[in-house]
Amino acid sequence: MLLAIDTSAGTSVAVVDLARGVLAERGVADTMRHAEVVGRLIQECLTEAQVPVAALSGVVGGMGPGPFTGLRVGIAAARVFALGIDRPLVPVVSHDAIAYGHYRTGHTGPLLVVTDARRREVYWSAYSGADAQHLPARIGPPALAKPAELLEADFVHAALPRLDAATISAGDLGMVAELTFAAGLPFASDEALYLRSPDVTVSTTGPKRVS
Amino acid sequence: MTWQLRRAKPADVDAIMLLETSIFENDAWSTEMMARDVADPGCYYLVAFPPDSPEHIVAYAGLQAAPRSPESDIQTIAVAEEARGHGLGRVLMQSLITEARKRGAREAFLEVRADNPGAQHLYRSLGFEDLGVRRGYYQPDNVDAIVMRLPIPPAEMHFTDAAAPAAAPATAPGVPPAAASSDPAASSDPAASAPARPINRSNPLVLGIETSCDETGIGIVRGTTLLSNTIASSMDEHARYGGVVPEVAARAHLEEMVPAIQAAVAEAGIRLDEIDAIAVTSGPGLAGALMVGVGAAKSLAVALDVPIYAVNHLVGHVGADLLRGDGVTTDAPLEYPTIALLVSGGHTSLLLVRDLVSDVELLGETIDDAAGEAFDKVARLLGLPYPGGPQIDRVAATGDPTAIRFPRGLSHQKDVAKHRYDFSFSGLKTSVARWVEQKRDAGETVPLNDVAASFREAVVDVLLTKAVAACTDLGVPRLLLGGGVIANARLRQVAIERTDAAGIALRIPPLSLCTDNGAMIAALGAQLIMAGHEPSTLDFGADSTLPVSLIQA
Numbered sequence: 163m164l165l166a167i168d169t170s171a172g173t174s175v176a177v178v179d180l181a182r183g184v185l186a187e188r189g190v191a192d193t194m195r196h197a198e199v200v201g202r203l204i205q206e207c208l209t210e211a212q213v214p215v216a217a218l219s220g221v222v223g224g225m226g227p228g229p230f231t232g233l234r235v236g237i238a239a240a241r242v243f244a245l246g247i248d249r250p251l252v253p254v255v256s257h258d259a260i261a262y263g264h265y266r267t268g269h270t271g272p273l274l275v276v277t278d279a280r281r282r283e284v285y286w287s288a289y290s291g292a293d294a295q296h297l298p299a300r301i302g303p304p305a306l307a308k309p310a311e312l313l314e315a316d317f318v319h320a321a322l323p324r325l326d327a328a329t330i331s332a333g334d335l336g337m338v339a340e341l342t343f344a345a346g347l348p349f350a351s352d353e354a355l356y357l358r359s360p361d362v363t364v365s366t367t368g369p370k371r372v373s
Numbered sequence: 374m375t376w377q378l379r380r381a382k383p384a385d386v387d388a389i390m391l392l393e394t395s396i397f398e399n400d401a402w403s404t405e406m407m408a409r410d411v412a413d414p415g416c417y418y419l420v421a422f423p424p425d426s427p428e429h430i431v432a433y434a435g436l437q438a439a440p441r442s443p444e445s446d447i448q449t450i451a452v453a454e455e456a457r458g459h460g461l462g463r464v465l466m467q468s469l470i471t472e473a474r475k476r477g478a479r480e481a482f483l484e485v486r487a488d489n490p491g492a493q494h495l496y497r498s499l500g501f502e503d504l505g506v507r508r509g510y511y512q513p514d515n516v517d518a519i520v521m522r523l524p525i526p527p528a529e530m531h532f533t534d535a536a537a538p539a540a541a542p543a544t545a546p547g548v549p550p551a552a553a554s555s556d557p558a559a560s561s562d563p564a565a566s567a568p569a570r571p572i573n574r575s576n577p578l579v580l581g582i583e584t585s586c587d588e589t590g591i592g593i594v595r596g597t598t599l600l601s602n603t604i605a606s607s608m609d610e611h612a613r614y615g616g617v618v619p620e621v622a623a624r625a626h627l628e629e630m631v632p633a634i635q636a637a638v639a640e641a642g643i644r645l646d647e648i649d650a651i652a653v654t655s656g657p658g659l660a661g662a663l664m665v666g667v668g669a670a671k672s673l674a675v676a677l678d679v680p681i682y683a684v685n686h687l688v689g690h691v692g693a694d695l696l697r698g699d700g701v702t703t704d705a706p707l708e709y710p711t712i713a714l715l716v717s718g719g720h721t722s723l724l725l726v727r728d729l730v731s732d733v734e735l736l737g738e739t740i741d742d743a744a745g746e747a748f749d750k751v752a753r754l755l756g757l758p759y760p761g762g763p764q765i766d767r768v769a770a771t772g773d774p775t776a777i778r779f780p781r782g783l784s785h786q787k788d789v790a791k792h793r794y795d796f797s798f799s800g801l802k803t804s805v806a807r808w809v810e811q812k813r814d815a816g817e818t819v820p821l822n823d824v825a826a827s828f829r830e831a832v833v834d835v836l837l838t839k840a841v842a843a844c845t846d847l848g849v850p851r852l853l854l855g856g857g858v859i860a861n862a863r864l865r866q867v868a869i870e871r872t873d874a875a876g877i878a879l880r881i882p883p884l885s886l887c888t889d890n891g892a893m894i895a896a897l898g899a900q901l902i903m904a905g906h907e908p909s910t911l912d913f914g915a916d917s918t919l920p921v922s923l924i925q926a
Contacts, residue, residue: 201671239672246676
């Protein structure tokens with residue numbers, strides 16, 4: 163059983179099990195309240211799933227891509243929860259959860275997942291298809307782009323059916339982790355997928371004159 | 374004992390070599406080898422130092438781990454005699470292993486002298502296994518080396534056998550999930566039926582999390598006893614920008630959070646599951662930075678099933694004064710009421726503290742820049758590096774504080790009516806800039822030492838004038854200092870002179886507790902618990918402008 167936390171869009175928390183599926187899932191779509199709601203959502207999911215923390219075998223963290231301020235809250239929560247119960251953090255690319263959800267509900271074949279990156283940019287990931295359990299096969303990285311770039315003919319995944327998503331389901335995220343582990347496939351690396359450098363500029367001209 | 378760790382820099386090589394040559398008498402590295410490793414980006418060297426003297430290196434350790442290489446090597450580790458027996462070696466090793474994992478290494482190797490069973494024991498307890506022996510590896514002593522290896526599996530391979538997802542039992546139809554589990558622990562209902570254990574109100578073990586600015590602070594206290602004050606600072610990353618960059622600080626908090634908690638728990642000699650409560654800074658501070666701490670703290674509280682106390686950062690600075698432990702010389706209790714002057718890179722506030730856990734009033738605060746910010750900005754316009762406080766102090770040492778009469782903000786009669794206890798440093802900074810520009814425009818040399826000394830004097834003068842006035846006006850003969858700018862030697866000196874003259878008792882917590890830290894947050898949390906306050910709910914947010922009168926959110 164896994165606890166799954168994702169704050170790459172809104173806040174979503176779930177408890178999942180490979181055999182029994184999603185045991186509990188709670189979400190708040192608001193993209194400005196991650197730190198406020200994440201603790202309550204974790205507590206409610208554990209209570210509803212009737213799962214003592216000792217029964218969890220790991221904590222799934224949605225690593226993004228996502229706008230940084232919110233994304234960090236979920237990753238911090240997932241890493242620290244894993245530390246608190248002495249279980250591993252299981253990093254999963256958040257887009258994989260979107261793709262899994264789409265395949266699970268009937269989509270087949272290639273897919274381009276697109277999410278809002280704010281500042282008039284988007285994040286995208288490309289998938290070739292999914293296996294029998296709907297576990298998606300990612301063929302293009304999570305990357306950052308101007309919306310127009312995805313429409314250009316020379317964009318390598320231009321022909322793929324496109325799915326624009328505004329929410330990420332932690333239930334799907336957790337199931338991706340369960341299926342990935344069951345299939346013996348590698349997990350994502352434990353690093354936040356900001357895909358953007360911090361907004362800083364190094365002044366080369368020195369301080370401004372005041373007189 | 375409390376130490377802090379930081380990444381070694383080339384300037385540390387001399388101090389490292391002093392230790393190296395005294396500890397490894399016959400087989401010390403050369404200075405060139407050490408300097409090369411410390412500067413090598415493929416290596417990661419840490420030094421440990423007492424919080425109050427960052428140049429006094431008591432231990433060091435080095436890792437070689439090229440990015441994306443599956444193998445890493447513990448190159449060296451040494452702890453000075455004076456610092457042994459407190460788990461510092463273990464903390465250093467854990468930090469190196471964490472870094473190796475972060476860099477993608479899957480194994481760590483080391484060699485240890487066959488005649489050093491203490492070190493071998495430490496490595497084995499960290500999970501290292503014996504791999505083989507190299508005969509006569511250590512020359513000229515002709516001592517064998519035991520080669521050891523630590524597997525560093527990717528986190529996802531740690532699934533415990535019994536509960537591994539692949540092995541999860543299928544559920545019989547109609548059977549409630551909990552009852553179908555083969556795990557006896559799973560059959561009890563965790564949150565609903567198990568009553569929360571009563572809070573230990575007499576001497577609570579509290580873990581405090583502080584992320585309001587650029588220090589990831591994890592503190593552990595038991596009542597008023599300090600057990601760990603672990604601080605990971607991202608200050609070096611901000612230096613090139615001349616000030617704290619909020620996004621850089623917030624990213625650093627995320628990366629440092631787990632290693633800092635691990636280091637604090639190791640130093641305190643406790644287990645996480647012994648903790649009675651979590652305390653966390655909910656404000657004021659940088660919003661994005663605060664959110665990392667708030668998210669982490671709530672998650673830890675739920676994971677450990679313990680109460681959480683969301684506390685005010687500024688009141689935490691006052692709470693630091695209650696802690697007792699290594700480096701704290703006074704045993705006199707904090708008396709109420711007291712005036713508190715908090716001066717840092719983000720705050721300049723004057724408080725009236727009638728009771729730490731129930732009655733704190735804001736008398737005044739800066740209406741523009743914080744004092745520490747003014748130090749940074751003036752240092753920058755004088756061409757000195759960040760952070761500015763120590764630089765201004767250094768240059769001012771040979772300067773004349775009366776050479777230039779810079780303005781004291783909000784001290785004129787017309788301002789005092791409305792801003793008696795408020796501060797302003799923006800005009801002072803502009804005044805310094807204008808003075809320097811005029812000299813430069815006239816082709817004159819700018820006497821940096823006089824400018825620095827006169828600027829510093831203006832800041833210190835106005836801070837202490839207003840603080841002492843508050844004590845006198847309100848009939849409160851006690852002044853407590855807090856905040857990172859308290860590290861400024863001139864500020865402390867003038868504080869002692871002025872309070873002595875006015876018959877005011879002055880309290881200055883140890884510097885390691887004056888800068889932002891998690892121990893003060895834990896201390897305030899412990900005080901709230903011992904005073905019988907109920908925990909915060911899980912619904913508080915990060916509040917970048919939390920007023921000081923809200924002690925607990």
